[in-house]
Amino acid sequence: MSDWSDGYVTSTEYTTHFYPFLSPASQNLTLLLKGVNPPDLSQNFAYCELGCGQGFSTALLAAANPKGSFVGVDFNPAHVAGANQLKAAAQIQNVAFLEKSFAELGSTDLPMFDYIALHGVWSWISRENREAIASFVYSRLKPGGIVYISYNAMPGWAPIGPLRQLFVESQRHKSEIDVSDVNEAIELAGKMRQLEAGYFKINPAAGANLDHLSKLSRNYLLHEYFNGEWQPFYFSDVAADLRAAKLGYACSSDVLEHIDQLCFGKEQQAMLATLKDGAARETIRDYFRNQRFRRDLFSRGARQLGNNERTEMLRKVRLAKVPVGSDAPAQVKFSSGRSLAHGRGLCRHSRTLERRNGTAWRVARLCRSKGGRFPGRVPIRHGLDGGRASDPDASFGGRQGAPAKHGEVQSRGSDEFVGPRGADSGFTGRGKRDRGAAG
Numbered sequence: 001m002s003d004w005s006d007g008y009v010t011s012t013e014y015t016t017h018f019y020p021f022l023s024p025a026s027q028n029l030t031l032l033l034k035g036v037n038p039p040d041l042s043q044n045f046a047y048c049e050l051g052c053g054q055g056f057s058t059a060l061l062a063a064a065n066p067k068g069s070f071v072g073v074d075f076n077p078a079h080v081a082g083a084n085q086l087k088a089a090a091q092i093q094n095v096a097f098l099e100k101s102f103a104e105l106g107s108t109d110l111p112m113f114d115y116i117a118l119h120g121v122w123s124w125i126s127r128e129n130r131e132a133i134a135s136f137v138y139s140r141l142k143p144g145g146i147v148y149i150s151y152n153a154m155p156g157w158a159p160i161g162p163l164r165q166l167f168v169e170s171q172r173h174k175s176e177i178d179v180s181d182v183n184e185a186i187e188l189a190g191k192m193r194q195l196e197a198g199y200f201k202i203n204p205a206a207g208a209n210l211d212h213l214s215k216l217s218r219n220y221l222l223h224e225y226f227n228g229e230w231q232p233f234y235f236s237d238v239a240a241d242l243r244a245a246k247l248g249y250a251c252s253s254d255v256l257e258h259i260d261q262l263c264f265g266k267e268q269q270a271m272l273a274t275l276k277d278g279a280a281r282e283t284i285r286d287y288f289r290n291q292r293f294r295r296d297l298f299s300r301g302a303r304q305l306g307n308n309e310r311t312e313m314l315r316k317v318r319l320a321k322v323p324v325g326s327d328a329p330a331q332v333k334f335s336s337g338r339s340l341a342h343g344r345g346l347c348r349h350s351r352t353l354e355r356r357n358g359t360a361w362r363v364a365r366l367c368r369s370k371g372g373r374f375p376g377r378v379p380i381r382h383g384l385d386g387g388r389a390s391d392p393d394a395s396f397g398g399r400q401g402a403p404a405k406h407g408e409v410q411s412r413g414s415d416e417f418v419g420p421r422g423a424d425s426g427f428t429g430r431g432k433r434d435r436g437a438a439g
């Protein structure tokens with residue numbers, strides 16, 4: 001039997017994290033804000049995560065979304081065994097973990113899905129595996145269904161891509177790489193920097209990245225940098241590959257990236273507005289932001305909503321604030337160089353903005369709602385947002401505030417924020433830029 005790993009790192013298991021962008025409720029809200037009709041989470045729905053790793057995200061989302069049937073797929077038996085153990089310990093009934101490769105999915109009996117998600121997969125697998133995924137999406141995603149896909153992006157990787165190649169070259173003589181080899185590779189690169197290798201001299205970004213990497217988890221680095229396959233993509237190339245699976249680009253899953261006024265300067269916005277082709281415009285936005293990682297939502301023919309319909313749907317979205325840890329960032333920074341304070345001050349500030357500029361008010365509210373790495377709380381809230389949208393009296397684990405009136409912020413203590421139920425309600429969980437973000 002040929003090597004099942006297909007060049008993917010299997011000597012060490014992947015890290016265990018929850019990624020809020022995988023939440024169907026979070027995706028729905030993001031789509032709604034963009035006016036794209038999302039799948040109906042008040043009805044039964046089916047969700048598949050491809051390359052689910054340890055299955056933590058899939059299991060947690062299943063627990064929080066009793067109306068969903070979840071499937072996690074991964075070819076690493078250690079990952080699937082761990083995921084099944086988690087499922088059994090937590091007694092979660094509505095999730096199944098399958099030990100299958102992407103290539104095997106075509107011959108596997110699976111339902112049609114409303115959501116297919118792949119996080120930290122597309123840039124780290126072969127072209128054949130990407131084609132297998134596209135073909136799976138083509139045959140298993142329902143009309144109106146959503147695909148979440150993240151990948152390393154160009155041009156952000158352009159100056160630092162060679163660093164990854166340097167790591168690989170330094171360990172090429174070994175048949176199998178494990179975490180101790182990661183240290184060796186980082187040390188070698190550090191030494192070359194000290195010896196003033198031309199690459200580091202003309203690429204300050206590479207040295208800065210090396211400093212950053214040395215602080216990250218070795219398991220994460222092993223999967224990120226030492227795979228046989230590794231490729232960053234321009235947005236337009238990914239969009240072209242997915243077009244073949246009948247997918248069209250919906251939006252970034254990060255709502256803050258929707259707001260041109262914060263991401264780009266005035267003249268940059270004007271230049272972007274002159275670009276006629278949507279894929280080219282999105283790709284060129286990445287040049288302005290020097291984008292290094294993308295989290296995209298694609299849809300299979302989802303309907304564009306009219307303003308009134310969108311507003312009505314947004315009114316039904318229920319948000320609940322959860323306590324935030326001390327690691328919450330004090331500021332949200334944008335590629336344009338602007339930053340917004342992230343906390344009580346912003347809430348006060350946002351009231352002023354509201355009176356002057358509706359768009360900025362929306363931004364402020366989005367920034368005020370916090371997310372990121374708050375395992376256990378954010379995800380459950382996401383799930384309940386969707387799972388209980390049809391039940392106005394449902395309590396959010398005892399944390400839900402009374403529904404706010406349209407356009408009103410309820411502030412109940414330093415961390416309390418219940419979003420308005422008006423047309424501009426928004427929540428986004430913001431993870432870190434890297435796919436694993438395993439510090």
Ligand SMILES: C[S@@+](CC[C@H](N)C(=O)[O-])C[C@H]1O[C@@H](n2cnc3c(N)ncnc32)[C@H](O)[C@@H]1O
Pocket residue numbers: 006008014015016017019050051052053054073074075076079100101102103118119120121125129223435
């Ligand atoms: C970086 S991990 C991401 C895990 C998970 N999505 C997360 O974000 O925590 C990528 C996963 O894809 C799986 N994988 C890679 N190639 C695969 C293939 N050809 N078929 C099935 N799974 C694959 C790996 O075993 C690994 O668990």
